[in-house]
Amino acid sequence: MKKLAVEGLKYKYPQSESLALDNISFTVNEGEFIGIIGRNSAGKSTLCQALVGLVPHFYKGAYGGKVLVDGLEVKTHSIADIALKVGMVFQNPFTQVTGSKMSVYEEIAFGLENIGVPRSEMVQRIDEVLKMFKIEHVKDHNPFDLSGGQMQRMAIASIIAMRPEIIVLDEPTSQLDPGGSEEVFQAVQSLKKQGITIIMAEHKMEKLAQYCDRILLLDNGKAVDYDTPEKIFSRDDLESYGVAAPVYTKVCKALGAKKQGTNTYPVTLEEAEAVLKEIRR
Amino acid sequence: MNSISLYVERNSFVHDIDPITKLIYIVFAILIPIILPSFTISFICVGISLVLLAFAKVLRKTVPVFSFVFLILITVIIIQGLFKPENETILFQIGPITMYQEGLLFALTITLRVINIVSAFMILVLTTKPSELVESLVRKGLSPRIGYMIVSVFQIIPEMMAAVSTITDAQRARGMETEGNFFVRVKAFLPLIGPVVLGSLINTKERAMALEVRGFNSRVPKTYLYEEKTYAHSKLIQSLLLLGIAGAIVWRIVS
């Protein structure tokens, strides 16, 4: 079932001369994990923001085409309405903390209070996400006192507590250390298991290759390709879009080691190991 | 992260009283001595406040605030006692310095008023979380946006202070002197304040987006994580305080 549909989306920021998004179309099925890749300024963040309505409602600017989230047209609905369907997590863990709440517990409640969730249900939802993202032990801490990884998991928890069916994450681990990123990737994986549709812009190709069902390759505001990680990372012209394939794919490409019976190269550690073992025999 | 709020967590009935009642108490404590200007009344008001602060077990926390207030008030007493134009009656003389009764009494009145107001406010500030106060105002109809701005200042200012120290380090790393005479410090001002202002603009934009996706502008009626704080005798205390103010006005007119 189609959960998200983008049709001929075009967008230009106010005061800008060029299109930030140029005729992008793609659809996402329910429960899929989609990666968005491309060089900096390719349009990844703008696209993420267009899925939750920050583009165009927050920025204004020229807008064409359609984004449908679960049947709801983004352009004609308020961000608050869209937020019930699709949540978003940003790069910087610090600026996502509201700054108006004294504890992690209250911080998670912020969104629920805004959308009018009754108190008894609120408490139940908060307890649930605290457990899900393993931040129960810090629930009474001041949000600003958490580590980067914890803060980012709190941001995800705050969004998931609002029960959206889709979550958009814009480079959620770019400012974290490896331990913190791993925590976040684990958390995102648990979302996938619950059937939540996930869209994630990210530079860590090895991670995307491991978790994604499909990858959208952007360049210069245009969608270059939208396919499985194997197909995308096996492209010969990948580097011309400012993207480096996972190390595993690079090495197999150099050795000409394709996955058996396919025309694509391995993209994860396990796949590469299997293919290369075969070759060495 | 330090919060700049002065709230002290304690277990007392003063803490249990709701913020609105405390606000009405402040109005009461300010108005009564104005309506009935006598030393006795002022002393009684200050006394009530101090007793409440003692019950709230926060009396010690008031010491730094009071010492700061006293420091200012002492200068008022000296200046008024020595130089008030209406000064006539000599109280005492130390060398060339003469202290007059009129000035001193006037200064004492001011002092009492200030102490009275400060103590009443301290009851609110020391025993109420800022977020709780704002939340009760929002429930009474204050715009949630304004409420958010007030509360977030308490946490975002300390965050900005932290940013200032990082920025100082970054500029010192590029050879800028921050220590030294006045001129050196003035020269260092722009390189420090520039990034602070621009940084907080960038942060504000990002934070505004993060708030939006969490339904900040939702038109649905807001709910609250915590039940409204109600104190069993709130209504009674509030009525007594208002009655007190009304009584004082009547007394003033009649007598």
Place this chain on the structure above:
Amino acid sequence: MINVKNLSFSYKKTEGARVLSDIHLEFDQRSTAIIGQNGAGKTTFVKLLKGLLKPDIGQITIKGQDIKGKTAAELARTIGLIFQNPNDQIFKRTVLDEVMFGPLNIQMEKSAAKEKAIEALKMAGLDHHLDTNPHDLSLSEKKLLCMASVMAMETDIIIFDEPTIAQDNQGKEKIKQIIQTLKDKGKLVMTIIHDMDFVAENFERTIVFNEGKVLADGPTREVFSQKQALLQANVEAPYITQLADKLGFAGTVLSIGEFIDKVDANK
């Protein structure tokens, strides 16, 4: 170039928790990566080298001189430190002015400062942006600008704090070139970094910090072969190293090139 003896430091003088304890390190010309989890003391360590913090115990000498009593500004001629977040330092209205700020602070002549600034901006690939307002640049360009603003000061020692964060593939390639150029100029390049594949490819020496102590130190290949230490510091080996291990290659592989050589040699 740098000699660190018996160094200890804590932020809160009253509480026992030391951020760094008993660090002994010597730095020569080798490019050096400092790795470890957040909170391991890496940033504190480089701030001490730079004189932004003062040690509780111990001594730091740079080029034979004890840095005790020297301010960070005085040390700016010898040692450059590039902070992680560019928004913490940018304040001038043009890219060129921003880069000239440092050189002018250390009393360089205006013409010389301009020359050095342009040279540094060329290295950072921003020399076509001299008159641009720094805030119109993207975050990754801003990071490169900050690197230029320190490189223009021509210090013998340059320390980066997380240079690859927020960089895409092209940005990383640029930084790789910058590090190589600085190495060729005989400068000591040091960096705090989380990107292990980048470390493996670009740094001769690696130091692992864990809980305020040096857990491992040596040539990068040697350090990445110490599985136990990496595990303890919660640091993963580079992806290529992991793959080679899985396939049972002898020794520690640090780059795709090495990996391919090993495969070819086995044929």
